[in-house]
Amino acid sequence: MSRRTFTLLPALAAAATAAGQIPTPAWAANTAYVFAYFTETPNQSGADYGLHIAVSQDGLNWKPLNQNNAVVRPTAGTLGLRDPFLLRKQDGTFVVLATDLNGTDFGQNNQYLHVWDSVDLTSFTGYRRIRMHDLATHTWAPTAFWDAARGQYGIVYSANNGSDVFLVNYTSDFRTVSAPQVYFSPGFNVLDGDIVVDGGVYYFFYKNLGNGLIYGARSSTGAPNSYTTYTSGLRQGSSMEAPMLVKNNAGTGWWLWGDSFSPVNNDYYLWNSTNVGGNAWAVADQRTYTPPLNAKHGSIAGITAAEYNGLVSRWGLPAWVRLKSSNFPDRYVRHANNVGRIDAYPFDPHQDQLWKMVPGLADAAGVSFESVNLPGRYLRHYNYAIRLDASDGTAAFRGDATFYRVPGLADSSWSSFRSYNFPDRYLRHSNYLLRIDTLTSATYQDGTFRVV
Incomplete structure (x- = not known):
């Protein structure tokens, strides 16, 4: 099921980018949100390492779909996933990337990511694993973005090449990938990145493993090793990881979510800002947001009203309340x-x-x-x-x-x-x-x- 291929960057796509032929990002018409995640609870009785999804119309309060059961599961590798990432591709469809890890045995090495394609998240097709590198290390917490200059997608993930760094592979189809290279290595150990491109600026939020704080970096090109950290460290609670940077569908503000380090703590924290390029993030009142039940280390993407309705129709809202x-x-x-x-x-x-x-x-x-x-x-x-x-x-x-x-x-x-x-x-x-x-x-x- 796995396939390892390293390819050169396609000149044709790069030329199209230079000619200004890249389509408008699909999220511009979005009016709702979807959240992908896996689940854990303090004693792990609620742990489920399949792909879970929830929906929201305000981006803050979430309704788990499929009774908070998984909507799809890996059929190869470890047979489990963590850290699912949803990306709206340039053609308007979705790709799902996820860590190939079933449970909490973080000592194992794995060079692969799980991948699915989906038109509208009501079904998932083309399941495969892609090999990202040959290192004796992990391949954790993928994020992906469209690199307009290259005319390709960058897949960025946490790995260890002697220290904890972010690696990147480039791809046009999420099937064949370029050779890995170091994407971000600031001189201290880092983990769990999330990249959002806005107005030609690439924003990269990550965790500093040395002090446990979340930081934001930015770049005008998105190229490897081009980022400069520009925010102060952020943390709520005793420990956290897995930042998720989300621009609201109205285009008027930003949310920064952070996952607690352990399921025994509050599962998610939130900050607000009207200026992602600034250094002013306000702690959100917990009354204003409700994460999906038992959700851990996920990702959020914008969806249209039709996609929202389709997801609710396909998977169903909970038969219970809290x-x-x-x-x-x-x-x-x-x-x-x-x-x-x-x-x-x-x-x-x-x-x-x-x-x-x-x-x-x-x-x-x-x-x-x-x-x-x-x-x-x-x-x-x-x-x-x-x-x-x-x-x-x-x-x-x-x-x-x-x-x-x-x-x-x-x-x-x-x-x-x-x-x-x-x-x-x-x-x-x-x-x-x-x-x-x-x-x-x-x-x-x-x-x-x-x-x-």
């Missing part, structure tokens, strides 16, 4: 030992936070929350405390388990849930435990949640 706390936005409503509470994500079993929001058991105009991993059990109040119980079929239980969804008390774009049988009381958290209480303006945030 409830995100307004004033503790890293915490989600879950059950633990049959008690309702909010806990910081991620945790295991991760399914404890998944709910089927069904018509209210006492009034179909309301809602009830049925556990996904303990079907037949519902959140209900008992002496005002929320717990997870199996329905006993009584009117009292149905009333205890029914809530009316109303505009959020602290934020009308979010939601609050008023008790059916105690209409002056709302679902809220107190010391991270759930209960129903009467609320005042001082406690409105305790009773406000985002349904994601």
